[in-house]
Amino acid sequence: MPKPIPQPVAPFVNPDVEEERNVHEVYEAIAPHFSQTRFKPWPLISAFLSSLPKNALGLDTGGGNGKYLPVAHSNGLEMIETDRSSGLLKCARGMGWGSSPDSTPVNGTDSQKQDTGSDGEDKEGGQKKENLAECVRGDLCGDIWRQGTFDFAISIAAIHHLSTNERRRHAVKTIMKPLKLNKKGPYSRFMIYVWAYEQGEASKRKMGSAAGSSLPLDSASNSEPTEAVEGAKERVQDVLVPWVLAPKKGETSKKVKKPRVRAGREGKQGNKGALAGQEVATSQPPSESTTSPSETTDKPSQTSTIPETPTSPTPAPEPQVFHRYYHLFVQGELQTLVESAAREEGYEIVPSVPYLTTEGMEAAQVGLEGLAIDGDAGEKEERKEGKKWMKVRGVGWEMDNWWLEGEVGVW
Numbered sequence: 001m002p003k004p005i006p007q008p009v010a011p012f013v014n015p016d017v018e019e020e021r022n023v024h025e026v027y028e029a030i031a032p033h034f035s036q037t038r039f040k041p042w043p044l045i046s047a048f049l050s051s052l053p054k055n056a057l058g059l060d061t062g063g064g065n066g067k068y069l070p071v072a073h074s075n076g077l078e079m080i081e082t083d084r085s086s087g088l089l090k091c092a093r094g095m096g097w098g099s100s101p102d103s104t105p106v107n108g109t110d111s112q113k114q115d116t117g118s119d120g121e122d123k124e125g126g127q128k129k130e131n132l133a134e135c136v137r138g139d140l141c142g143d144i145w146r147q148g149t150f151d152f153a154i155s156i157a158a159i160h161h162l163s164t165n166e167r168r169r170h171a172v173k174t175i176m177k178p179l180k181l182n183k184k185g186p187y188s189r190f191m192i193y194v195w196a197y198e199q200g201e202a203s204k205r206k207m208g209s210a211a212g213s214s215l216p217l218d219s220a221s222n223s224e225p226t227e228a229v230e231g232a233k234e235r236v237q238d239v240l241v242p243w244v245l246a247p248k249k250g251e252t253s254k255k256v257k258k259p260r261v262r263a264g265r266e267g268k269q270g271n272k273g274a275l276a277g278q279e280v281a282t283s284q285p286p287s288e289s290t291t292s293p294s295e296t297t298d299k300p301s302q303t304s305t306i307p308e309t310p311t312s313p314t315p316a317p318e319p320q321v322f323h324r325y326y327h328l329f330v331q332g333e334l335q336t337l338v339e340s341a342a343r344e345e346g347y348e349i350v351p352s353v354p355y356l357t358t359e360g361m362e363a364a365q366v367g368l369e370g371l372a373i374d375g376d377a378g379e380k381e382e383r384k385e386g387k388k389w390m391k392v393r394g395v396g397w398e399m400d401n402w403w404l405e406g407e408v409g410v411w
Contacts, residue, residue: 004242004321006207011238015163022240022325023161024084030245030322031087035065044398045156048191048405050075056151056186061175062140062158066092069133077152082138089135140171145178153179153190157401160194160327163238165337168327172341181388181410189393189407192338196402197237197328203400207239208328237330240323247317334402335395342390347408352392387411 012018045068052058054076060068063081065088072079083089138144140158159171172192179188199210339349388410395404 004244006205006211006239006241006326007323008236009238009240009325012163015167019161019163019325022323026243026322026324027085028087029320030243031065031085031091033245035088035091041067041071042156042193042399044403045154045191045193046071048154048189049077052077052152052189053186057149058152058154059145059150059175059178061138061153061155061171062161063092063135063154063156064088064158066095066133066135068154068156069095080134080136082136082142082144084137084139086137089137092135093132095133141167141174143174143177145174147177148180149178151180151186151188153188154193155191156193157195159192160329161325163325163327169337169341169344172338173345176342176345176347176390176406176408179408181408183410185409187407187409189405191403191405192334193401193403194329194334195326196397196400197235197330198397199400205241205400207241207326208237211236235330237328239326239328241326243322243324245320245322247319329402331397331402334404335392338392338404338406339390342406342408347388347390348384348411350389350391352395384411 049068049071052075056077058072058077058079060066060072060079060081063069063083064085066081069079069081069092081089081092083092136144140155140162153175155171155175159168162168162171175190175192179190182188195205195208197208199205199208203210335352339352342349388408391407393405393407395402397403
């Protein structure tokens, strides 16, 4: 079958219902297959986790199959994951202490069955029970954590599945709310990663700017509709991205037992009835008879049968195609979203660093060096005792995605 391509989608009339159908139900259906293809940590997130203080406690919201849990553990961090998909959480549970950062997460099916190791202790997903990762089933927009609980938080390739700007802004708030607010460093930090509208030349995603002409990057940088420039196609930021789920190896359609075929007039009627409503393979067309016309004339009630022959399996079923909703972020939109959410939560916005991108949106390997705040965050600003603040430490484009690192504290 031809490879399906992303399709534009109109704004959802009922976001809750549509996200359930086009995000949550899809990930439950594809969880094992998805996990097998998403096991390599992205370098920028690994660099962020390695820059955090030892023994820091963090949250991975919308963490999927848990591929960043071993990265956190290898850097001496504690991290809890939340995700809406119970299938992906089942995979993530096996990514506890002792897992390799580049190991393939368990697939959530056979490898998740409980077994007993040589030491006699119960294991699950290849891990001892005491080494299972801390995973909680929860929604991106769910306020389930106490304020001041975590030292850091990450949300990687998750909030772009929310279909309205309001819901995405609320998800950012739920990332900030449980972070500790310290008066002195180290301050609590967070990182958000989303798919970009601006796709590089080498991108395999046939969407966003890679789907055709797009608006220039210096145009309006929010998710609201904008006027298209002359000669350019309308900018499409909301798409349904296909996921092809191939049948399991050796899986075939159900075998259909070949019925007996009667000859003569009665035989034709009986055969027609047997064929109704089902697909049957026969050694000769149903219209043919095994007796001659003269025989049916002389002996109208006489019938004959064709011996049954072994059935053969039908061809393998076609791959299933699921569609996942994505909102593609344009330049400036992620920072605008984060700062808007912070203001609504009562944060003072500390002046931020400029965008870290490369000309022409080439695949930039943007590092986090030199982005740390020297001394107290408010030393160059008028201090407002007890006022909480938020600073964007860095923001950039990397490998067809937008990322943002933020920091929060209190004066």
